[in-house]
Structure formats: C-alpha cells, structure tokens
Amino acid sequence: MADKDRKVDRNVPGRWYVDANCIACGLCVEVAPENLELDWDAGFAFLKSQPREEKQEAAMRDAASQCPVEAIGSDG
Numbered sequence: 001m002a003d004k005d006r007k008v009d010r011n012v013p014g015r016w017y018v019d020a021n022c023i024a025c026g027l028c029v030e031v032a033p034e035n036l037e038l039d040w041d042a043g044f045a046f047l048k049s050q051p052r053e054e055k056q057e058a059a060m061r062d063a064a065s066q067c068p069v070e071a072i073g074s075d076g
C-alpha cells in the first residue's frame with residue numbers, strides 16, 4: 001500500500017500520488033500516460049497532472065493495481 005507520507009516531491013498536489021517505493025519500472029506510465037511521467041534521472045514516476053475525467057481515473061486505478069511495488073496511492 002502506498003504511503004502518503006512518503007510521496008515523491010514531483011507529484012502535483014491532489015488525491016493521486018507516487019511514493020518513494022517506486023523502482024522506475026515504467027509500467028504505470030504506459031498505462032496512464034496522460035497523468036504519469038517517469039523521471040529517469042531521479043529514478044521514479046510522478047503525477048504530472050491529476051485525473052480530470054473518468055477515463056483518466058480508470059487508467060490511474062489500473063496503473064495502481066499493476067504497480068509491482070504498490071507505490072501508487074489515491075488517498076493523498
């Protein structure tokens with residue numbers, strides 16, 4: 001389960017976030033490219049924008065459920 005007290009600092013403010021457990025596997029960015037981006041240099045993904053429509057919300061739920069280290073949360 002993602003930890004809202006360990007968010008990566010590049011997340012935009014809002015409910016969804018990536019936490020410091022991220023291993024930069026890149027999977028979530030493929031699943032939800034409109035809201036997630038990978039910072040290769042820093043070694044983590046982050047929320048570049050919060051979902052604004054149901055299609056994006058659904059993509060974020062898919063990304064969170066597929067993250068291998070459960071680093072994506074929606075309780076922020």
Ligand code: SF4
Binds near residue numbers: 029044
């Ligand atoms: S799927 Fe999880 S571990 Fe992989 S880049 Fe996204 S947040 Fe990081």
